[in-house]
Amino acid sequence: xxxxxxxxxxxxxxxxxxxxxxxxxxxxxxxxxxxxxxxxxxxxxxxxxxxxxxxxxxxxxxxxxxxxxxxxxxxxxxxxxxxxxxxxxxxxxxxxxxxxxxxxxxxxxxxxxxxxx
Numbered sequence: 001x002x003x004x005x006x007x008x009x010x011x012x013x014x015x016x017x018x019x020x021x022x023x024x025x026x027x028x029x030x031x032x033x034x035x036x037x038x039x040x041x042x043x044x045x046x047x048x049x050x051x052x053x054x055x056x057x058x059x060x061x062x063x064x065x066x067x068x069x070x071x072x073x074x075x076x077x078x079x080x081x082x083x084x085x086x087x088x089x090x091x092x093x094x095x096x097x098x099x100x101x102x103x104x105x106x107x108x109x110x111x112x113x114x115x116x117x
Contacts, residue, residue: 055102065095
């Protein structure tokens with residue numbers, strides 16, 4: 001249990017910020033163009049950047065992108081419409097890409113520092 005808690009603790013700030021964004025940004029009126037802008041550009045960009053930073057600091061943790069997709073589910077049913085269910089999957093995929101890219105950069109940086117020694 002302690003090993004799982006050690007893995008979960010670094011994820012919490014990212015998940016809290018993600019849940020705030022997922023619940024406050026979609027409260028815009030769905031008929032406005034701002035809503036589409038946030039759903040298609042701002043939220044995916046945030047998912048990518050936060051996952052990149054997380055991957056850069058912590059490496060690859062398999063449950064982080066899954067949590068990103070799950071956190072979006074209540075917003076779909078409470079605020080948006082069930083037609084937006086695909087966005088949750090998309091945000092999870094974007095988080096996977098960002099996390100793998102961040103982890104790759106971390107490994108490259110670690111390998112370069114080991115090579116210089």
